[in-house]
Amino acid sequence: METVTFQNPDMAWEIAANIHLPPQFDAENTYPTVVSIHPFGSCKEQSSGSVYGKALAEAGFVVIAYDASFQGESGGMPRWVESPSQRVEDVSHVIDYAVTLPYVDAERIGVIGVCGGGGYALNAALTEKRIKAVVGITPVNLGRLFREGFSGFDPVGTLTAMAAQRTAEARGGELQVNELLPLSLDMAKENGLTERDVFEATDYYKTPRGQQPGGATRMLFSHAQKTLSWDAFAFSETLMTQPMMVVVGQKAGAFGAYRDGMEIYGRAHASVDRQLVELPDWSHYDIYDKDEPVGLALKRMVPFFSEHLGGDNAYVQAAAGW
Template sequence: MKSVQIKNRDMAWHIAANTLLPPNFDEKKQYPAIVSVHPFGSCKEQTSGNVYGKALAEQGFVVIPYDASFQGASGGEPRWIEDPTQRVEDISHVIDYAVTLPYVDADRIGVIGVCGGGGYVLNATLTEKRIKAVVAITPVNIGRLFREGFSSYDPLGALDAMAAQRTKEARGGELQVNELLPASPDVAKANGLTERDVFEATDYYKTPRGQQPGGWTRMLFSHAQNTLGWDAFAFAEMLMTQPMMVVIGERVGAFGAYRDGMEIYGRSTASKDRQIVSLEDWSHYDLYDKPEPVRLALEKLVPFFKTHLGGATAASRSQAAE
């Protein structure tokens, strides 16, 4: 694994990323690459990197998990902004980095994302045609979730509150940073927060099972207006032309990944190869790191990526000459 700081001329900050290399890596060869995108409130050291990223690297891909702008070890101020437009743009910036690597084949780049990251990779694939295949693990359309459950089904009220808070902060008031989850599973139980997705998210992010220093599960409330007006799946019928796979669990929770996965699969009629993997006995957060559902997901997505991205090849003549 190599840790890198990606700087792009379009940004005033860096993106922190890890480059995961295949076994017996040979820098004289070219490999297919996969950009791995973490969930909302997460970081590259969690499921996108240490589960799916690690497994895909072991299967022969160069994998680049990274921290979103304003989050984890990446730059950007103020901290903990969740801006879908920036999140999707980050994917293109990481691809910009990947195509400069002599051991990456620029014509064989895929993306994978988990939860909110799944929604972001699907959205990026609509317009970023350097992406040749996309896999979304229990994807969530974060705009839909904000308009519904995250705003208590009062999106206009949430927008008014965000506007008032942003004005307060512009006048020197303190930032309002919202913690997205209870402090522990015990706290969740004590407060009756036992809905499946909320409780299982707490069990993942707030215990040694999934805790990482960069996975803060925080959000700057005043800068979330764009999220409520964003749709991960806009124009999917027309623009989702690349091969696409969605993996969902049938134990449904409040965050709506099963519903969103079914929707994007149904709408992506222009895709060259659309597939859906529905796991009967598993939930959203089981797919983050539980060995059995992850194994079932990998059994489908690894061959999918190998079909559409291929394996390592000899370097091009121009590179060999260099």
């Protein structure tokens, strides 16, 4: 693995990324490449990089797992901004960087994303046609989630509160940074926060299982207004032309990945090859890092990318071991 930073001419800050390289990597060759997008509140060292990035690299792909602007080790101020438009633009910036690398085949670039990153991956593919295949892993349409559960089903009231807070900050007030999860499993239990997705997210992000310094699970409240008017799947009926795979667990939770995955699969009529992978016995956060559901996802994902991006068949055969 190589750690890099790069700056696109369109940005005033650097993007930090980990490049996962295949076994017996040879810089004189060119490789199919996958850009990997982390979840909302996450970082490149968690599921997008250490699980799926590492596994796809072992299967013969170059994988670029990066931190979103304003998050992790990437630049951008103020910190912990969750901006869907910037998140989607980051994908193009990473591809801009990837195509300058001599070992990246610019005609064989795919994208994956986990959770909110899955929604961003699917949305990016609508307009970024350098993406030749896309996989949403337990994908969440963050705009829908903000309009519903994250706003207490009161999006206008939430926007009003954001407006007041932004004015207060512009006048020198303290930034309101919201913690997205209970700080521990014990705190979740004490406060009755045992809904599947909330509790399992806490188990992933707030314990040694998945905890990483860059995975802050924080959001700057005043700068999230645009999220409430954003729709990851707008115009997908006509613009999702690339091969597309959606991986969802049937054990549904409040964050709505199963619902969102089924929606984009149903709407993407123009995709030349749309595939749905349903995992009956697994939940949203199981698919982040647990061996069995990750293995089931990879058994479908690796041949999918091999077909549409090309790859070393020996590695694809090895994927049968997952």
